[in-house]
Amino acid sequence: MLDEEDTQMLFAVGRQARARRLDDFLSQGARCGWCAHPIRLRGYVLNKVDGRVVFASYRFPGNVVLKACGSRSELWCPSCATLYRGDARHLVRAGLEGGKGMDVSIAAHPAVFLTLTAPGFGVVHRQSSTGPCQSPHASARCPHGRTLICQARHGQDDPALGTPLCARCFDYAGAVLHNAHSAELWRRTTIYVARHLAASLGLSRAEGAKVLRLEHAKVAEFQRRGLVHFHAVVRADGPDATSAPIDAHALAAACRTAARLVEVSHARGSARWGTELDVQVVQRDGPLTPVASYVAKYATKEPAMHPGLLGRILSERDLQARDLPPHLFNLVATAWALDAVPDLSELGLRRHAHHLGYSGHFLTKSRGYSTTFSALRDARAEWQRQRDGEADESATTRRLRAVGRGWANEGEALFAAAQARQRAEDKKEADFAWHTRCE
Ligand SMILES: [Zn+2]
Ligand SMILES: [Zn+2]
Ligand SMILES: [Zn+2]
Known part of the structure; x- marks a missing residue:
C-alpha cells in the first residue's frame, strides 16, 4: 500500500x-x-x-x-555529504602517499597521526571498557547533593552519554571558552613542535625553518560532551621536497611535548589540551589507505551535534525553538550569554553558538599538505x-x-x-x- x-x-x-x-x-x-x-x-x-x-x-x-x-x-544533505567524504579521503591520502598532483616521494617522509582532546569540565556519563560509568570515589556527592556515581553501562546510542551528572557543577563557560580557543591552541601547538624539533637539531627557529617544514591536515570533531577535539596527520618535509632531517619518532616526541606545554591565555583563565593525548607514528611500509580513511571518517562525521544546531542561532527566541536536549541547550545558551561579556566579545560567540563556541573549520590543512x-x-x-x-x-x-x-x-x-x-x-x-x- x-x-x-x-x-x-x-x-x-x-x-x-x-x-x-x-x-x-x-x-x-x-x-x-x-x-x-x-x-x-x-x-x-x-x-x-x-x-x-x-x-x-x-x-x-x-x-x-x-x-x-x-x-x-x-543531516542537511546526504548527497553532498557523500561527495565531500570521498574528497576528504582523497585529500588526506594524497598528503600521505602522493598522487593528485603530489609527488609520490612524500610517502617516505616522517608522519604522525595525532589526537588532541579537551580537558574535563565536569563529571559526565561515559562508556568505560573496564566497568560502570562512574565508580565511587572520594566525593560521591557534589556540593548540590547530586550523586557522582553511575553504575550504568551505557550503550553506544544512550542519549545520556556525555551529559553531566550534575549540570550545575559542569563548567559550561570553561567548555565554551575551550572550544572558542581550540583553533588558536592548535596553531600554537604546530609552532611549538617546529621550534622543539629545530632545537633538537641544535638550530635556531629561523635556521630550523630552512631545513624542516611541518605540513598537516586536521579534522575537528565534537565529543558527546560538546567539546571539540582534533585528529591530525602531521608530516615533516625537508627543503625542496626532500624528507626532513628527523625521523617520525622525534616528530611524535615533539608533538607530545608541545601538547603538554602549549596554552592560550584568555580573559577567564587559559585553554590547554586535556591529558588524553594520542600520538602514533604512521607506518611507511604498509598500506596507508586505512589512515586516510580513518581521518576522513572523522572529517565527515556530522558536524552538527543535533538537527537543532544546523545553521546559526539568530536570537534567544530562535534558540528556544531549536528543541535541544538540556546539555546542548546549556552550552549554546552559555556561548550566547558570554558574547555580552565585554572582554570576550571579540570571540564572536553568538555567531558560533551553534558550534558551541568553536569558530574554526572542520577540516583544515596547511598549504603544502596536499591537493x-x-x-x-x-x-x-x-x-x-x-x-x-x-x-x-x-x-x-x-x-x-x-x-x-x-x-x-x-x-x-x-x-x-x-x-x-x-x-x-x-x-x-x-x-x-x-x-x-x-x-
Ligand atoms: Zn546538497
Ligand atoms: Zn552514567
Ligand atoms: Zn553539583
Missing part, C-alpha cells in the same frame, strides 16, 4: 511525465546529484567564440537548473564535462543567477531523497571509476 510520501512522490513525477518533461526532470536532478537543497539558477551559458547557447535553464522544468548545495552535513578541495572539484567537473561532451568552462560565458533554493514541491524533494539514497549505494563503484581516471 502507498503511504502519503509515496503518493506525493508519484504525483510530482506524474506531473512531469504528463508535461512530457520526465527525462528533463531526471537530467535536472542528476546534474545536482539529487542534492536535498539545491540552488535554483536561471539563465544560460554561451560559447565565447561563436556566441552559441551551449546550455540554458529553459530547457529544464520550471526554467531552472539546479546546483548542488555543497554541504558536508549528512585542495577545489582542485578535486574542478577535476570532477572536468571529468563530467568530458563525459557529457560539454565545452570547457574557460571557453564559455555564464549568465546564471540564483532564483531560490530547494525542490519545487514536497513530492519532488521526496523523490530526490530516494534517488540520493540509491546513488549512495551505487557511489562506491562510481567513486572508484573517477579515482582511477584521475590518478
Whole structure:
C-alpha cells in the first residue's frame, strides 16, 4: 500500500511525465546529484567564440537548473555529504602517499597521526571498557547533593552519554571558552613542535625553518560532551621536497611535548589540551589507505551535534525553538550569554553558538599538505564535462543567477531523497571509476 510520501512522490513525477518533461526532470536532478537543497539558477551559458547557447535553464522544468548545495552535513544533505567524504579521503591520502598532483616521494617522509582532546569540565556519563560509568570515589556527592556515581553501562546510542551528572557543577563557560580557543591552541601547538624539533637539531627557529617544514591536515570533531577535539596527520618535509632531517619518532616526541606545554591565555583563565593525548607514528611500509580513511571518517562525521544546531542561532527566541536536549541547550545558551561579556566579545560567540563556541573549520590543512578541495572539484567537473561532451568552462560565458533554493514541491524533494539514497549505494563503484581516471 502507498503511504502519503509515496503518493506525493508519484504525483510530482506524474506531473512531469504528463508535461512530457520526465527525462528533463531526471537530467535536472542528476546534474545536482539529487542534492536535498539545491540552488535554483536561471539563465544560460554561451560559447565565447561563436556566441552559441551551449546550455540554458529553459530547457529544464520550471526554467531552472539546479546546483548542488555543497554541504558536508549528512543531516542537511546526504548527497553532498557523500561527495565531500570521498574528497576528504582523497585529500588526506594524497598528503600521505602522493598522487593528485603530489609527488609520490612524500610517502617516505616522517608522519604522525595525532589526537588532541579537551580537558574535563565536569563529571559526565561515559562508556568505560573496564566497568560502570562512574565508580565511587572520594566525593560521591557534589556540593548540590547530586550523586557522582553511575553504575550504568551505557550503550553506544544512550542519549545520556556525555551529559553531566550534575549540570550545575559542569563548567559550561570553561567548555565554551575551550572550544572558542581550540583553533588558536592548535596553531600554537604546530609552532611549538617546529621550534622543539629545530632545537633538537641544535638550530635556531629561523635556521630550523630552512631545513624542516611541518605540513598537516586536521579534522575537528565534537565529543558527546560538546567539546571539540582534533585528529591530525602531521608530516615533516625537508627543503625542496626532500624528507626532513628527523625521523617520525622525534616528530611524535615533539608533538607530545608541545601538547603538554602549549596554552592560550584568555580573559577567564587559559585553554590547554586535556591529558588524553594520542600520538602514533604512521607506518611507511604498509598500506596507508586505512589512515586516510580513518581521518576522513572523522572529517565527515556530522558536524552538527543535533538537527537543532544546523545553521546559526539568530536570537534567544530562535534558540528556544531549536528543541535541544538540556546539555546542548546549556552550552549554546552559555556561548550566547558570554558574547555580552565585554572582554570576550571579540570571540564572536553568538555567531558560533551553534558550534558551541568553536569558530574554526572542520577540516583544515596547511598549504603544502596536499591537493585542495577545489582542485578535486574542478577535476570532477572536468571529468563530467568530458563525459557529457560539454565545452570547457574557460571557453564559455555564464549568465546564471540564483532564483531560490530547494525542490519545487514536497513530492519532488521526496523523490530526490530516494534517488540520493540509491546513488549512495551505487557511489562506491562510481567513486572508484573517477579515482582511477584521475590518478
Ligand atoms: Zn546538497
Ligand atoms: Zn552514567
Ligand atoms: Zn553539583
